[in-house]
Amino acid sequence: MTTDLPTTAARTVEFISLSHLNPSTELAPVPTRGIDLDYFRRYVATLEESGYDYTLLPYGSSSADSFVVASAVGQLTERLRPIVAVRPNTAFPLVVAQQLATLDQLTEGRAVVHLISGGNDAEQARQGDYLPKSRRYARTSEFVDLLRRAWTETAPFDHDGEFYRFEGFGPGFRPYGDTIPISIGGQSDEAFEIGGRQADVFSFWGEPLADIRAQIERVHAIADAAGRPRQRIWVTFRPIIDRTDQLAWRKAYGYAEKIGATFREGSFHKRHVIAGGTPQNVGSQRALDFAARSEVYDRALWTRTAAVTNAGGASTALVGTPETVAAAIVDYIDVGADLVSIRGYDTLADAADYGRNVLPLVRQELAHRAATGRRGTLQAENPGALAPGFDADALAGVR
Ligand SMILES: Cc1cc2nc3c(=O)[nH]c(=O)nc-3n(C[C@H](O)[C@H](O)[C@H](O)COP(=O)(O)O)c2cc1C
Numbered sequence: 001m002t003t004d005l006p007t008t009a010a011r012t013v014e015f016i017s018l019s020h021l022n023p024s025t026e027l028a029p030v031p032t033r034g035i036d037l038d039y040f041r042r043y044v045a046t047l048e049e050s051g052y053d054y055t056l057l058p059y060g061s062s063s064a065d066s067f068v069v070a071s072a073v074g075q076l077t078e079r080l081r082p083i084v085a086v087r088p089n090t091a092f093p094l095v096v097a098q099q100l101a102t103l104d105q106l107t108e109g110r111a112v113v114h115l116i117s118g119g120n121d122a123e124q125a126r127q128g129d130y131l132p133k134s135r136r137y138a139r140t141s142e143f144v145d146l147l148r149r150a151w152t153e154t155a156p157f158d159h160d161g162e163f164y165r166f167e168g169f170g171p172g173f174r175p176y177g178d179t180i181p182i183s184i185g186g187q188s189d190e191a192f193e194i195g196g197r198q199a200d201v202f203s204f205w206g207e208p209l210a211d212i213r214a215q216i217e218r219v220h221a222i223a224d225a226a227g228r229p230r231q232r233i234w235v236t237f238r239p240i241i242d243r244t245d246q247l248a249w250r251k252a253y254g255y256a257e258k259i260g261a262t263f264r265e266g267s268f269h270k271r272h273v274i275a276g277g278t279p280q281n282v283g284s285q286r287a288l289d290f291a292a293r294s295e296v297y298d299r300a301l302w303t304r305t306a307a308v309t310n311a312g313g314a315s316t317a318l319v320g321t322p323e324t325v326a327a328a329i330v331d332y333i334d335v336g337a338d339l340v341s342i343r344g345y346d347t348l349a350d351a352a353d354y355g356r357n358v359l360p361l362v363r364q365e366l367a368h369r370a371a372t373g374r375r376g377t378l379q380a381e382n383p384g385a386l387a388p389g390f391d392a393d394a395l396a397g398v399r
Contacts, residue, residue, distance in 0.1 A: 003373045008213070010338035013366060014053035015359055016083065016234065019043055019073065020347045021064055026259045026309070027345050029268045035064060041076055043348055048077045050355020056341065059085040059116060061126040067099050074107035081110040083183065087118055088143040089129035089136070094169055097150035100180050101173045109176040113147070114183040114203065115140055117191065119281025133280065137190035139163045144182055144198045151175055183234060187282040195231065196222025201339065203234035205283055206316035208290060208297040213335040234339035235332050236314040238305060239325045241353065245384065249395040252302060252319045255345050260308030279311060287311035296392050299384040300328035314343070324384040326361035331379065333366070
């Protein structure tokens with residue numbers, strides 16, 4: 001069958017959304033850092049009902065503990081898979097292996113781990129970690145090996161490595177299935193080396209298509225050279241959608257103003273972000289660099305939200321109608337992304353909105369491709385910023 005699909009195009013997609021524990025957002029901060037149980041229950045129920053596949057439980061020194069929250073997600077849902085963000089400095093690898101295997105059994109095989117080596121020295125020092133970043137990645141590498149051995153070795157074993165040493169461990173508590181997927185977050189050279197050789201999933205924040213394409217090729221080339229299966233690719237966006245492109249761009253400009261004010265006032269709790277200055281993690285440096293070069297890329301990528309937040313955390317937006325944003329997501333699927341994380345700035349309402357209006361369009365396009373071997377009309381009919389004469393300022397009404 002002839003096809004107009006690129007060879008890189010992923011054939012399946014799964015959706016992720018980070019879980020929020022309370023209604024505080026960058027748009028409308030409320031002075032709480034605690035868990036609002038009713039809100040959290042509604043949040044994860046909305047993700048499950050709206051057809052998301054995974055939810056990320058992030059980790060920071062002042063945040064709720066990601067493992068405990070992941071366990072709650074497991075009990076509050078039946079299908080949604082918790083992705084636990086873990087910093088290797090926070091616990092001995094065999095203990096993390098045991099926690100993950102326990103979560104996997106409690107959720108009948110739904111656990112995923114996202115390893116964060118640590119992108120900021122001051123944040124690492126808050127919990128007693130004084131290793132420089134390049135060494136933190138070497139530690140992550142040893143950590144990954146030990147997770148997998150703890151899950152699979154059938155007899156007791158010893159280990160005498162650079163960062164960890166023990167004797168007579170095992171056999172460890174086993175996951176529900178054979179193993180648990182390991183994702184790596186980070187964009188530095190060391191992140192690519194370790195992710196390319198050891199990860200099952202490699203994750204990105206939203207970057208222009210050409211850059212993501214090059215980054216995917218880079219990590220896959222490392223996997224190929226190491227004789228490892230290629231990683232699944234995770235890409236993260238903060239979509240801003242509305243009924244028309246014009247309404248969406250107006251909304252986006254209004255959001256950037258509010259979010260910028262929130263960050264300037266320091267009223268949203270993210271200490272390592274609001275500290276300002278050049279971020280130490282490469283992912284944020286790249287986002288700021290893209291933002292400095294252009295506000296709009298490709299069909300719908302918008303960088304002002306990164307610029308006004310010093311790119312602390314996932315911040316690049318996709319702006320437009322649900323159709324335009326769905327088409328933009330398919331653009332990333334075309335270059336090989338098959339795990340798409342979307343979380344709005346109006347967190348709970350957006351999760352439901354994307355579930356109703358964006359996820360089905362992306363899935364419909366992939367179903368069409370599976371049945372016919374050809375593209376559907378979604379991308380051609382919704383050019384967004386690729387349309388001749390596109391002008392975001394004019395659409396937003398500032399010119
Ligand atoms: C999808 C994704 C999720 C992330 N989640 C977290 C998180 O929960 N906590 C955190 O401190 N860093 C998180 N990070 C940030 C990086 O993983 C982190 O800064 C990295 O250790 C160092 O970055 P670098 O290799 O880009 O310099 C995340 C990154 C990505 C791409």
